[in-house]
Amino acid sequence: MKPFIKFEQVWCDDDITELRVTVNNGYSIFSNKVYLAATELAELHESLLSFRTHYYGGLKDIDFGAFGSEYANGAFSARLHFPKPGNLHISTMQQSEFFDFKGKEVASEAKMYLITEPTLLDNFINELKSLSTMSCKEAELVCT
16 A cells, blocks of 8 residues: 555635545555635645755645634644655644534544655645646645
């Protein structure tokens, strides 16, 4: 099982995009949905264009949705870190939407850790641009 992070557009309108985020670390898979402003994917694309040149210790946080039962649907958070040239380390945290379980509101959660390379990040950035302009429905960051 090849590790990856995948963003898939479920639906969108002029204001909001519903995105399915799937993280596979090679051992486990977790998928959830998040809501984001229609401009967030384009903003992420622009920020990753700058981040990809920070090979020496660069950090980038990605946050979609919000954690907690008071927010709609789910949440996704990722920290991208270049600890040394040639390797991009990624830690992710995801939370599903909340549901009733034995009389209380709960959500499923997952933390995952992945490693990828700058070239694979470049491919993801190109796919993310297509996703943000709605010329494709998914963007996938292949990991090693």
